Amino acid sequence: MALPSLNFPKIDFRFQKNDKNILQLFDIIRKKFVNITPEEWVRQHVIHFLIEQKQVPASMISVEKQLTLNHTKRRTDLVVFNNSLKPLMIIECKAPEVEINQLTINQALRYNLQLNVPAIFLSNGFQHICIQLEQTGPKILKDVPDYNALLKFLGDS
Secondary structure (H helix, E strand, O other), rough: OOOOOOOOOOOOEEEEEEEOOOEHHHHHHOOOEOOOHHHHHHHHHHHHHHHHHHOOOHEEEOOOOEEEEEOOOEEEEEEEEOOOOOEEEEEOOOOOOOOHHHHHHHHHHHHHHHHHHOEEEEHHHHEEEEEEOOOOOEEEEOOOOOOOHHHHHHHOO
């Protein structure tokens, strides 16, 4: 599988091949090597982007947080928390060939019915959309807020 160059700063990943000769990369949150799928490739870029560019502490990022919606188990790709473990942002990662559109946004908004975050971030590695969820309605942001700005969205400073 050729790994596309995504619209993120360059990252120096740790790679290995497992015993079945499948390419893997090291996930710094789960602290283990994971198989590279197109969606995982995007997720790993987002994780590094959040930590290195947006000052999100690695300990405040959850990978594949399980939720129950309408008696069905679902998983968010990433959730960022504050120090009190209150969710700040849901992140949905899609494979590069999957368009970020209203269906993708609706998926994150459904997850938000349970998590009640002030922001969502969606990425397919090329297209990124970050939305602040205000009481007056959603507001598309020009950039992904850094961790301190996310805390302010909740009223934590």
